Amino acid sequence: GAGVSQSPSNKVTEKGKDVELRCDPISGHTALYWYRQSLGQGLEFLIYFQGNSAPDKSGLPSDRFSAERTGGSVSTLTIQRTQQEDSAVYLCASSLQQGVEQYFGPGTRLTVT
Amino acid sequence: LAKTTQPISMDSYEGQEVNITCSHNNIATNDYITWYQQFPSQGPRFIIQGYKTKVTNEVASLFIPADRKSSTLSLPRVSLSDTAVYYCLVGKRGNAGNMLTFGGGTRLMVKP
Numbered sequence: 001g002a003g004v005s006q007s008p009s010n011k012v013t014e015k016g017k018d019v020e021l022r023c024d025p026i027s028g029h030t031a032l033y034w035y036r037q038s039l040g041q042g043l044e045f046l047i048y049f050q051g052n053s054a055p056d057k058s059g060l061p062s063d064r065f066s067a068e069r070t071g072g073s074v075s076t077l078t079i080q081r082t083q084q085e086d087s088a089v090y091l092c093a094s095s096l097q098q099g100v101e102q103y104f105g106p107g108t109r110l111t112v113t
Numbered sequence: 114l115a116k117t118t119q120p121i122s123m124d125s126y127e128g129q130e131v132n133i134t135c136s137h138n139n140i141a142t143n144d145y146i147t148w149y150q151q152f153p154s155q156g157p158r159f160i161i162q163g164y165k166t167k168v169t170n171e172v173a174s175l176f177i178p179a180d181r182k183s184s185t186l187s188l189p190r191v192s193l194s195d196t197a198v199y200y201c202l203v204g205k206r207g208n209a210g211n212m213l214t215f216g217g218g219t220r221l222m223v224k225p
Contacts, residue, residue: 042200043157043215091156104156
């Protein structure tokens, strides 16, 4: 079956511009997560959605970052006024319920010039 | 939040058994231990999860001693394709926050 998909796979943007990253989770998965991974580093949690509950935004690094999940399915991560330190791979994952096995997408590589 | 400590890197040869140990001294009573594998340019992939003693699946085994302050991921007869970064996570199954912390992982290099 289809796994988690993300788009675009690569995004190059100029400093100060806004970007939107998309995640399509596995159908039926109620939990959706966004992570960030800098080159050679581990994963950094950003935000978590579970069903219709309020998202856990505790990992968002600044108010320039926001995310939404429409209809309990597709999610969009928005970064406003991008900075060079935002350059990283942004990974999305979904799971049937919170805390159990997470299925990751291929990621979006964001480069801010 | 249970912190984990793993070796930064390990080398092995094809056909050998590889054991990667993770320390989690302040693991909580209801924390689970989960291992993920990540290849370059890909998202992590779930390998195995356990609570105590031993868990085995078609990919690996997970050994957890009685005090649960450490765990060992065992990969039998590794091949070149097992070269990847392996992450150990500790956290509660029913709580999002603790399960979502990935450390630096262990970079395994399998040589011919």
